[in-house]
Structure formats: structure tokens, C-alpha cells
């Protein structure tokens with residue numbers, strides 16, 4: 001099937017200053033904010049009456065290449081009663097075709113590259129985003145280049161190569177962005193991920209793919225059922241995508257109340273900004289929660305937390321590890337940073353941020369094979 005722009009897509013809007021832009025590719029975010037020294041990404045705008053059903057609010061009309069989404073929702077009744085919340089669910093994004101939520105994004109990145117006639121895609125990543133993009137690109141015969149850092153986990157590099165992608169190794173995480181940025185700016189590759197410091201969110205077409213997770217939760221649990229959603233967060237693509245999906249449903253009258261979104265992180269980043277730090281600072285740390293162990297904060301992550309009345313919760317590695325074991329005992333195999341959400345939930349209940357009547361969803365972004 002040929003990829004087409006969704007006729008309901010009107011253009012893009014800066015999530016910080018509100019500047020509007022025609023339909024296009026804004027990998028570096030809002031140019032007006034950039035001139036003021038700020039990094040902020042753009043969000044897609046649709047015709048007001050456009051429905052969320054039948055991809056009415058997805059940027060492209062395109063097939064699902066790998067069959068992502070509609071992931072299982074696992075009930076954790078025993079843990080809910082131990083923790084003192086009314087209901088607890090785990091949304092198993094690990095059930096996506098390449099084992100993580102990233103497949104929701106890769107679909108729209110590859111589709112947009114196809115639509116533009118760009119034969120190559122690139123991502124700066126050392127983990128599941130690379131495998132997802134490589135497999136999705138391979139499914140349509142597209143070339144993928146994945147720029148990793150030295151010392152990236154060997155099994156990920158093997159899985160990326162195993163799906164036919166070229167792997168370029170850089171000395172560290174920051175130089176990955178420079179390398180991927182050169183390819184994006186040269187126009188030889190269509191980029192999936194951010195390449196700026198301080199960063200913006202990933203490719204705006206791709207991030208739109210995460211809205212479907214928000215839609216699914218409302219369809220599965222009902223318009224009033226969810227009080228809080230806990231999301232492992234680094235640069236906040238998933239957090240923002242879920243927020244956007246829920247916001248659209250609320251505006252269309254299909255969601256009665258916006259769930260509070262809680263970003264879980266291994267050391268204070270969003271937490272520090274919410275307590276006064278500038279979001280453009282660097283927040284370095286060391287953690288075994290590898291998928292979320294960056295040193296930056298994005299405007300989109302802050303927006304999702306603030307606009308939903310949520311917060312950021314810091315969970316260290318020992319708590320994440322004991323939470324992983326606890327989840328496994330309840331039949332959920334989770335990546336370490338996803339398991340950390342259970343530890344975060346425990347703190348939110350302990351300090352009365354969440355009430356005993358709360359219904360909570362943990363987003364299990366990837367499976368138990370990952371740190």
C-alpha cells in the first residue's frame with residue numbers, strides 16, 4: 001500500500017511557544033524557540049473533528065509493517081492489595097514484534113521515509129530502538145544505519161545487524177548524535193531520533209505512533225478508570241506520546257479525566273527540573289537501567305508531567321532490581337527500568353500522592369532480557 005499523508009493533518013505546533021508550522025519534517029524542533037536558546041519539539045495538529053478511531057489522528061495513512069500494538073494488559077491483583085491501591089495493571093509493551101514499545105514509533109518513521117522517497121533511515125541508539133528500526137526498515141527493503149556507542153551491549157548490536165542494518169560505532173553517546181545529525185542534515189538518511197544537545201524529542205512523525213498506547217488504555221479500561229500511569233522516562237518520547245493520545249481523547253469527550261502521568265527515572269533529572277533546575281542543564285548519573293540512563297531532560301517530558309498533574313519519581317538500581325523480582329513472581333518479566341515503576345508506585349502510595357482507591361497502570365516497555 002502506498003503511504004499517504006493523513007488529510008486530517010493540518011501541520012505542527014511548538015509545544016513550548018505555540019508557533020505554528022506547515023506539514024514538514026522538524027527534527028530539530030521549533031526554530032523560534034531555538035533562536036531564544038531553548039529546545040522544544042513540535043506536535044502534530046489535526047482537523048478538530050478528526051476521530052481517533054481508524055488512525056484518524058495519525059500523521060500518515062500507512063499499513064502496520066510488523067503488527068505492533070494491541071499489547072496485553074496484565075492484572076496484578078495480589079500486588080494491588082499488598083500496595084494498597086484499588087487496581088494495578090501492567091501494559092506489556094514487551095509483546096510488540098521486536099520486544100519493545102519502539103515498534104509503535106518505527107512504523108511512522110519508516111512510512112514517512114517511504115513517502116518522501118528517502119531510501120535510508122538512521123537512529124542514534126544502542127538498544128531496542130535500533131533493533132526496532134532495523135526490523136521495520138527491513139520489512140520494506142529499506143536500508144537502516146544505527147549509530148551506537150562503544151561498549152553497547154553485544155546482543156543488541158548482533159540483533160541490529162541480524163536485521164540487515166549497518167552499525168556505526170562512536171566513542172560515546174554524545175558523538176553518536178553528531179554522526180547521526182550529519183546524515184540527517186545531508187539528506188541521505190531520514191532520522192528517527194534526536195541529534196541535538198540539549199535534545200528535543202525524537203522524529204515528530206514517529207512520536208505520534210505512541211498515541212495509540214493511550215488510545216488502547218482508554219479502550220481497555222474505560223474513560224474513567226485510570227488514575228495514574230507510570231512510564232520509564234529518559235527523553236520522554238513515550239511519555240509525551242501517551243499524553244497526546246489521552247489529551248485528544250479527552251478533547252473529543254471520550255476520556256472523562258486525564259490520568260496523572262508519572263515519569264520514573266534512575267537519578268534526578270526531571271525531578272530536579274520540577275524542583276527548580278534549568279531543563280537545559282546536564283544531569284549525569286550512572287545506572288544499570290540502561291534504556292533510561294541519559295543525562296538530559298526534554299521540554300516534552302516536562303509538559304506531559306505538568307499538564308497531567310503528575311510528577312517524577314527517582315528509583316535507584318537496588319529498588320529496581322527487587323521490583324523486577326517481585327514482578328516476575330507475579331508473572332511479569334520486565335526490563336529493569338520498567339520494573340522500577342513498581343518501586344515508584346510504592347513511594348507514591350507511601351507519601352500519599354496516590355490514594356488507596358487509585359487504579360494504576362505500569363508501562364512495561366521491554367522484556368526481561370534487558371537491563
Ligand SMILES: [Zn+2]
Nearest residue numbers: 014017030033
Ligand atoms: Zn517554540
